[in-house]
Amino acid sequence: MESLVKKIDKNISAMIQVAVLNILKLGMEYRIFNKLTSKKHYLDILNMSSIKNKPLLKDLLDTYVEIGIVERTLNEIRMRDFSYTITFSRESISYIQPDWISVFEEMYKMTTYSFISPEHPKILMDFDKDADFWDMRLSLEFNSTYRKLIASIGKLRDEMTVLDLGCGSVSPVEIGKLVGPNGKYVGVDFSPGMLSIAKSRIKELGLDWVILRELDIRTMIPRSKYDIIIMSFVLEYLPTLSLLKVIDTAMAALNEGGKLIIIEPFRENYPQIAAWEFFEKLTKEFTKFPSKSAIINSLEQTNYNFRLHEIGKSVLVVEKL
Ligand SMILES: C[S@@+](CC[C@H](N)C(=O)[O-])C[C@H]1O[C@@H](n2cnc3c(N)ncnc32)[C@H](O)[C@@H]1O
Numbered sequence: 001m002e003s004l005v006k007k008i009d010k011n012i013s014a015m016i017q018v019a020v021l022n023i024l025k026l027g028m029e030y031r032i033f034n035k036l037t038s039k040k041h042y043l044d045i046l047n048m049s050s051i052k053n054k055p056l057l058k059d060l061l062d063t064y065v066e067i068g069i070v071e072r073t074l075n076e077i078r079m080r081d082f083s084y085t086i087t088f089s090r091e092s093i094s095y096i097q098p099d100w101i102s103v104f105e106e107m108y109k110m111t112t113y114s115f116i117s118p119e120h121p122k123i124l125m126d127f128d129k130d131a132d133f134w135d136m137r138l139s140l141e142f143n144s145t146y147r148k149l150i151a152s153i154g155k156l157r158d159e160m161t162v163l164d165l166g167c168g169s170v171s172p173v174e175i176g177k178l179v180g181p182n183g184k185y186v187g188v189d190f191s192p193g194m195l196s197i198a199k200s201r202i203k204e205l206g207l208d209w210v211i212l213r214e215l216d217i218r219t220m221i222p223r224s225k226y227d228i229i230i231m232s233f234v235l236e237y238l239p240t241l242s243l244l245k246v247i248d249t250a251m252a253a254l255n256e257g258g259k260l261i262i263i264e265p266f267r268e269n270y271p272q273i274a275a276w277e278f279f280e281k282l283t284k285e286f287t288k289f290p291s292k293s294a295i296i297n298s299l300e301q302t303n304y305n306f307r308l309h310e311i312g313k314s315v316l317v318v319e320k321l
Helices: 002-029 042-048 054-067 090-094 100-116 131-138 141-154 192-205 240-252 273-280 292-301
Strands: 070-072 076-079 161-165 184-189 210-214 226-232 254-263 306-311 315-320
Touching: 002 054, 002 090, 002 100, 002 141, 002 273, 042 054, 042 076, 054 070, 054 100, 054 273, 100 131, 100 273, 131 192, 141 226, 141 254, 141 315, 161 240, 184 192, 192 210, 226 240, 240 254, 240 292, 292 306, 292 315
Parallel strands: 161 184, 161 226, 184 210, 226 254
Antiparallel strands: 070 076, 254 315, 306 315
16 A cells, blocks of 8 residues: 555656646746746736737746746736756656656647637547546546555445545446445546446446446535545535535545545645646636645534544545544
């Protein structure tokens, strides 16, 4: 299990480092940094750039401010001296699962289309329209690694009941197959595109204990209780105000002694995460990666007793008492 945890954390750190490099590339490629060498009025920078999508340019400038490349007073903005060190230790490189690199390159290209228009047809980040691209992302080695970690934490085996919130197209197969045929896996997702890919695989493999439901996790009311509830890379698509409601629903649906397993790059553990978020915003539902403290705060506001286990930098396990 320790090696799986290291793989998750080290790959997330590497993804963020690559995202920082990519965001620096954008600043140079679009001559944004050139324009910012002397102090400029914020609105002038927005207007003078060749980037047509001004809300996205504003987002990019805000990201530069957040990661410390650019300083901003009320109306003025200027490039700071910025240095960024990447450390390649032998140990961390041995954990890297490099197939996500091409996805990051693809997202870089998509951003350049998004600079023309947010609706550009070459942007492939919609869960329905671009379910195939998402399916490819969710099939990466990194994603299979965190599913293995979920299986190990939850001690998944036949006869167990699992509810997977925002299940996507791959988890219903990779996690679903572990709990049958006497168990039950219920995957909930609001995207018909993602669910239709999952459904055809489930049918093909004959995993008839896997149930898929097209529902929004913000409004769903589960009727059964489960041994394990999973939320992997889904909280970043919730508006902040929905977090408490979704956590409360998950805790209500958990058996006593059951576990809620949350996998996310918790933002307090990854200082430059805003760079990665800039690219993820190509998906219109993306809000931001959650903080561990906001999740714990929500848990404390529910009426349930729980014990918390933090595993590495990206996993929270909530045991319902
Ligand atoms: C990044 S994918 C992660 C999928 C899966 N959990 C995994 O780790 O492979 C996010 C998934 O959450 C779904 N999703 C996002 N917001 C949702 C909501 N409010 N209700 C249901 N599904 C949601 C998306 O459709 C997408 O399939």
